[in-house]
Amino acid sequence: MNPGRLFGLLGKEFAQMLRDPVVLFLVVWLTTVEIAMCTLAVGMDVKNLKLGLIDHDRSAASRALTEDLTSADSFILAGLFTSERQAESGLKTGKLDALVEIPPGFGARVASGRQVSVGVVVDGSNADVASRARAYIIEMTARFAQARLMGSMRMTAGVQPAVRVWYNPNLTNTRFEALAMLAQAGFMLAVILPAAGMVREKQNGTLEQIRVTPIRAHELFLGKVLPPVTVTLGSLLPSLLVLRLLHVPMNGSVTTFLGLEALFLMSAVSIGMFVASVTNTLQQALLTSFFSLFPLLFLSGSVSPIESMPRWLQIASEASPLRHGIAIVTGLFLKGAGMGELWPHALALALIGAPLFTASWLLFRRQW
Structure with missing residues (x-):
């Protein structure tokens, strides 16, 4: 691997994404406005x-x-x-x-x-x-x-439960909805950005030009994978301010949050690269991305409790990276959990992401 070629590719990808107003709008909208809007509008708490x-x-x-x-x-x-x-x-x-x-x-x-x-x-x-x-x-x-x-x-005989609610004393659903939207926003960006970027190269014909350069397949693959992860990870930082405004506490470590989010986003980027490898137009890539996103969303536990699903769907939900991503952010933010408590979800993301990453690389390498 040539570091110069790789850094050149990374610079090109970053410049391409950051100067595209549509991409910038999508990133800012999903990680700020949509988190706040959907949390307040889609909350399950029924009032008034x-x-x-x-x-x-x-x-x-x-x-x-x-x-x-x-x-x-x-x-x-x-x-x-x-x-x-x-x-x-x-x-x-x-x-x-x-x-x-x-x-x-x-x-x-x-x-x-x-x-x-x-x-x-x-x-x-x-x-x-x-x-x-x-x-x-x-x-x-x-x-x-x-x-x-x-x-x-005039008596208090009998058994009276002394109930204490931890992590969410008011029993409102707003905090969970906000954290679920945070995970969903990052997941959607990490799927759509690499898929759209790769397909755009195919449509513009620049991929054919890259193939006649000394750039190797693995260098181009990393050049397409690392920028979306970095941009998405950076875009989640303003989301922390939005969560603070929604009164969602951050009881865990920000460093642990960023590390586990990077692992979570790698599995999402692998799905995006897989989609890019099997599609040729932007419309196909977007439709295929949403086709893969919705089942994972429904199996994540953010739409309905996993415990209320049939047993076979509960088992299938273990393969949804979004389920583990939501468990990680709720554990970090609300419970103050660390790696000692969250390592099973980190391991699950690694086991899910490794075959996805390998499959997307092999398919990309075959088409190179």
Whole structure:
């Protein structure tokens, strides 16, 4: 290997990427604006649900239950009604997400410690919103009943769990979404940049010109692999500021983060080079890249929990570099984990990336 030729190729690739406004816009957009926008828009936390109320009791207890339901940011009181029929139009038009009906004698039954039922109607047209609204109401009414029961009995006998939540005390999904978007942005860039750069050489005819120069295949291969990894790794640094603005703590080591991210990005770049070797136009490269990205995205655990997948898909998800990339960033940022805890994911990335890198090199060498 000739260092002069290699550094010349690296300089050419860096100059080509950094003077392309489309590439610069894509890099900046994916690693800053899209992380913030998708985190705030795609978060799974459901807030400010529109709650309708029918209070047949109008007692201090019913007013206390109403206050408990609407005191947090889960529900906002969207209307008071006298009957379910009157509130039905609100559910049909989307002005209400849920309806709570408090029966007559509610306060007297609560005060005497007797069982009492509260009617709940939830708009099930959006299953995710409906399930969360139902869970919120069940949790809040159970907490209300327990507090009232303890107050009336003047005792705290029994087993009471003392729950402490580590790493995400508020149980919001924003932090995980932000870190998942960070991993996804880096992965997408590391796949698309080398694929697009290599195919552009084919379309412009410059690859044929390079072949008649003293440049060797392995030098050109490294010249196409190293710049996308370096640019993507550098573009993740502004993402740290975005994560800070989204209140995502960095409890781990930045050095460990950059080292493991480089390993993660190598597997993504290998996919990009493989795509570039089997396509001839930019359109083909982009379509093939997205065709490979979406299955890996769905198997990463960022769209739905891996535990909820069928067993065979859980096993298949181990082959997704994105799954291990997300596990690494969440472990580093939220848990303060180091190599002692993250080495299984680093090993998995090495085992995934090595055959991908070898396959892309062999295919590239065959076409050289």
